[in-house]
Each structure stands twice: as C-alpha cells, then as structure tokens.
C-alpha cells in the first residue's frame with residue numbers, strides 16, 4: 208500500500224483560469240436527505256460548494272428546503288418527488304452524489320432506480336451511506352452505466368456490501384472484492400486509516416485522520432468534497448486521493464485546538480486550504 212502525501216493536493220488542485228465560468232467547475236447533483244436526515248445532505252452539499260463545485264443542485268425531501276437554504280443559499284433545490292425534473296437534472300450534470308441521509312424506505316429505492324436508469328457513460332456517481340446499504344440488499348440498484356462509480360463505505364457498510372467481516376477486511380480481500388461489485392469502481396474504505404482501492408491500481412491510504420473526526424456527518428462531508436473534486440479535476444484515482452487527503456488534513460489541523468472537529472467547521476476551512484495548497 209502506498210501512502211498519500213500532501214503532494215497529492217498541489218498535484219491535483221489547479222490554478223483557476225481567468226476565462227473560466229461556473230460551468231467550468233462541474234455541475235453536481237446531490238440526492239439524499241430523507242425527512243429525518245436533512246443534515247446529512249446539507250453537509251454534503253455545503254462541502255461540495257466550499258470545495259469549489261461550480262453549480263450544485265440538491266434533490267431532497269421538501270421538508271429540508273428551509274434549512275438547506277438557510278445553511279447553503281448557493282445550492283439549488285429540487286423536490287425529490289418531482290421525478291420529471293429530477294430525471295432531466297440527472298441527465299444534465301457531470302457528477303451525481305447519491306446517498307447521504309437517503310434512507311432505506313421504498314421511495315429511496317425508487318429514487319435509486321431512477322438514477323440507475325437515467326445516468327449515462329459520461330457521468331461519475333459517488334455512492335455513500337444508504338445508497339450503499341440499499342445496494343447491499345439489492346445489487347440490481349447499482350448504477351452500472353456510469354463512467355465511474357466511487358463508493359465511500361465505512362467498514363460496516365463495506366461488510367454489508369461484501370459480506371467481509373471488519374476483522375477480515377485486509378488489503379488483498381478488499382482488492383479482490385472490487386470485481387464482484389462493478390467495473391470502473393473506486394472504493395474509499397473509511398476507517399481510522401482510510402484506504403482507496405481501484406482495479407489494477409496499487410491501493411493507497413492516508414495516515415493523517417484523527418479520532419476527533421468520529422462524529423456524525425463527517426462521511427457525508429467527504430462525499431461532497433469528492434464530488435466537487437471529480438467535477439473540477441476529473442475522475443481519476445489521483446483526484447480521489449487528493450479529496451480524501453484534504454478532508455483528513457483539515458481535520459487534523461483543527462484537532463490541534465478542538466477536542467472534536469465538527470463537519471461544519473471543517474467545511475468552512477476548505478476554500479482556505481485549497482488556496483494554500485493549489486498550483487500557483
């Protein structure tokens with residue numbers, strides 16, 4: 208396994224071109240936030256916007272609209288019951304982030320079917336949280352038509368997907384299981400030493416995470432950062448390494464003076480850290 212270093216940031220985060228516009232930095236759609244989990248999708252959306260995504264839409268339960276706009280006025284909103292608008296939007300964006308706070312009820316599964324049927328081979332999809340839990344129960348919900356699938360399970364979600372118990376999740380087994388899930392798959396296996404697996408790639412890991420990150424919403428935040436990075440810098444493994452590194456690097460920095468690192472505080476720091484570690 209190869210360790211990801213701070214160089215991944217300067218290699219990935221490009222200087223912005225003066226003739227660019229918001230459309231140059233990725234159109235993102237985030238889908239999630241059932242009535243009891245609005246915070247998850249709000250954190251993911253805010254993280255994506257603060258990580259530089261050019262245009263961000265959020266498809267969520269309508270009960271979340273006031274809180275979403277109070278926290279992230281930059282985000283556009285779609286009522287996830289409006290399936291016509293949703294399908295059009297799925298077809299227009301570069302990246303879909305599906306799962307934070309999505310839930311596992313019948314309508315959540317219906318949304319996953321809609322995404323699976325609408326997404327195409329020039330788009331990337333980031334699957335997190337309940338998107339993974341729903342796939343674990345029914346593998347036919349996997350959006351195989353996407354150009355690239357990036358899954359971000361924590362160890363228990365990976366166990367649900369693969370059947371591999373946490374204590375048996377070693378490098379070789381994790382790498383082997385990729386092929387059973389989908390082709391064009393990247394897995395970000397989150398733990399105290401998050402590792403990234405992609406077929407025919409040496410697995411990579413970070414060693415800068417901290418237990419100060421062990422708080423609800425920290426993974427939702429990561430899914431937004433990954434989506435934004437892919438939208439701006441391409442869907443390569445290196446882009447994912449940089450997004451994963453940045454997330455823990457900021458948390459590590461904040462943990463020096465904070466017992467617990469709140470996702471909202473981490474998100475506020477993203478533009479500053481991206482400026483500091485971008486190509487000059």
Ligand SMILES: NC(=O)C1=CN([C@@H]2O[C@H](COP(=O)(O)OP(=O)(O)OC[C@H]3O[C@@H](n4cnc5c(N)ncnc54)[C@H](O)[C@@H]3O)[C@@H](O)[C@H]2O)[C@@H](O)CC1
Pocket residue numbers: 243244245246247248306307308309310336337361362363364397398399423424425426427
């Ligand atoms: N504010 C919000 O709206 C939040 C909503 N959330 C949503 O809640 C839903 C359920 O997700 P959860 O992850 O809480 O529940 P899960 O049932 O998927 O897993 C969490 C359980 O696994 C255990 N665990 C063991 N090893 C772990 C590891 N390495 N990393 C993480 N957990 C580990 C935890 O202690 C916990 O009991 C998801 O849709 C998620 O997006 C959470 O993200 C928390 C915040």
Ligand SMILES: Nc1ncnc2c1ncn2[C@@H]1O[C@H](COP(=O)(O)OP(=O)(O)O)[C@@H](O)[C@H]1O
Pocket residue numbers: 336361397398399400401416417418419420421422423424425426427428429
């Ligand atoms: N002890 C720890 N050391 C390092 N990183 C951690 C630790 N605990 C949690 N994290 C990180 O915090 C994030 C938690 O993700 P997840 O469990 O999906 O949270 P949530 O679903 O609540 O948003 C992951 O990036 C994980 O690597």
Ligand SMILES: [Mg+2]
Pocket residue numbers: 335336361426427
């Ligand atoms: Mg999670």
